[in-house]
Amino acid sequence: MYVNDGVKQLFQTQDPSAQTDSHRLQLILFIAPIAALVHFVLIPFFYYTGVAVLATLNVLSVLIWVYGIWLSKHNRINLAIQLFSCEVLLHSVVVSYYVGPDPGFQYYLWAMSSFAVMDTSCSRFRVFISAVMLVLIFALLNVGVFEPVYELTLSEYLPYIKLANMVIAGILSVFAIMIMRGFHQSQQAELKELAAIDSLTGLFNRRQGGVLLKQAYRLALRNQNQLTIVMADIDRFKQINDRYGHSVGDTVLCQVAETLQNSIRKSDALIRWGGEEFLILLSDASARDAEKLLAKISPRLEQLYAENEVLEFPVTLSFGVAQWQPDESIEQTIMCADDALYISKQEGRNRITLAESRVAESV
Numbered sequence: 001m002y003v004n005d006g007v008k009q010l011f012q013t014q015d016p017s018a019q020t021d022s023h024r025l026q027l028i029l030f031i032a033p034i035a036a037l038v039h040f041v042l043i044p045f046f047y048y049t050g051v052a053v054l055a056t057l058n059v060l061s062v063l064i065w066v067y068g069i070w071l072s073k074h075n076r077i078n079l080a081i082q083l084f085s086c087e088v089l090l091h092s093v094v095v096s097y098y099v100g101p102d103p104g105f106q107y108y109l110w111a112m113s114s115f116a117v118m119d120t121s122c123s124r125f126r127v128f129i130s131a132v133m134l135v136l137i138f139a140l141l142n143v144g145v146f147e148p149v150y151e152l153t154l155s156e157y158l159p160y161i162k163l164a165n166m167v168i169a170g171i172l173s174v175f176a177i178m179i180m181r182g183f184h185q186s187q188q189a190e191l192k193e194l195a196a197i198d199s200l201t202g203l204f205n206r207r208q209g210g211v212l213l214k215q216a217y218r219l220a221l222r223n224q225n226q227l228t229i230v231m232a233d234i235d236r237f238k239q240i241n242d243r244y245g246h247s248v249g250d251t252v253l254c255q256v257a258e259t260l261q262n263s264i265r266k267s268d269a270l271i272r273w274g275g276e277e278f279l280i281l282l283s284d285a286s287a288r289d290a291e292k293l294l295a296k297i298s299p300r301l302e303q304l305y306a307e308n309e310v311l312e313f314p315v316t317l318s319f320g321v322a323q324w325q326p327d328e329s330i331e332q333t334i335m336c337a338d339d340a341l342y343i344s345k346q347e348g349r350n351r352i353t354l355a356e357s358r359v360a361e362s363v
């Protein structure tokens, strides 16, 4: 698996609309079956309490909620939400008209207002107005704007029905907000990750590299640990791009990144520093330790070339190594590693150069 596979997956789930849809679908798949079940239970209730019109209305409601589930599963979530809003509105008004506000069916309008704002097909203003309308209609029904046409025969159960409706509607409303909270949190986590990761290779990007370098520097300063910086650069990478095209160049970059990643310890950090340049941050390691570690990389790259059917020459890397000295800043160490890398390039590439002044001190 390439190092960047994880990031590719990240990008696949990164489409914000796809993410919103998965959260809205999750919400619908929780709410709609409950709503359909409640309506289903109400069919015999209204039938035996003598309000046949409401029994029929509940049959229609069950069908609407089931159809809404089908629509949602077929990527028509906004239409499903609009349909649910209309159903709840119609149901609340008709039930209040026939039996008044006492059974508390109008509370579903209140819950629906937080659900209706999830319709992303309309402007924010329209969605806001629709949700506020639902709340206003709830308020009107709740104060008893209609004189009930029927008197329910099981009126002694009305307080319990009202209680159940209030609790169910309230929980649905809380659940809707919880889903949106989860969505917001997962988006924040992904944004944080995207800000730190290079999209091609899946390595830390230069921005995050700066943060890691500072952390490692402070730790080394406090604990008097060794710290070594390696600058690595792919040799004649332009030729690879020019000869085989940019996408092969990208693949080579990812393969090199993966080889480097597999060659360092988990406690070390590999950063994509520039186009075809990498920075390796080795904690608790001297320049000599780094040299030994880097010596293992060339054979691994050669092996990669042997397995590659496109490239006609092996990919090689030039390295510059500098061990941090307690009296210098981390920027100075990076500059030394960069100078050492320059020497590697000057001397013919595919080699490791240790920053001169530090080698004697580090052995």
Ligand SMILES: Nc1nc2c(ncn2[C@@H]2O[C@H](COP(=O)(O)OP(=O)(O)OP(=O)(O)O)[C@@H](O)[C@H]2O)c(=O)[nH]1
Residues within 6 Å of the ligand: 200, 233, 234, 235, 236, 237, 238, 239, 241, 245, 246, 247, 248, 249, 250, 253, 274, 275, 276, 345, 349
């Ligand atoms: N495919 C690909 N190419 C890149 C990327 N970033 C930088 N490059 C290319 O890397 C090449 C770097 O070329 P140079 O700076 O001349 O270095 P080089 O050819 O490796 O030569 P030396 O470093 O001197 O060995 C340029 O052609 C850039 O376009 C990338 O993300 N993908």
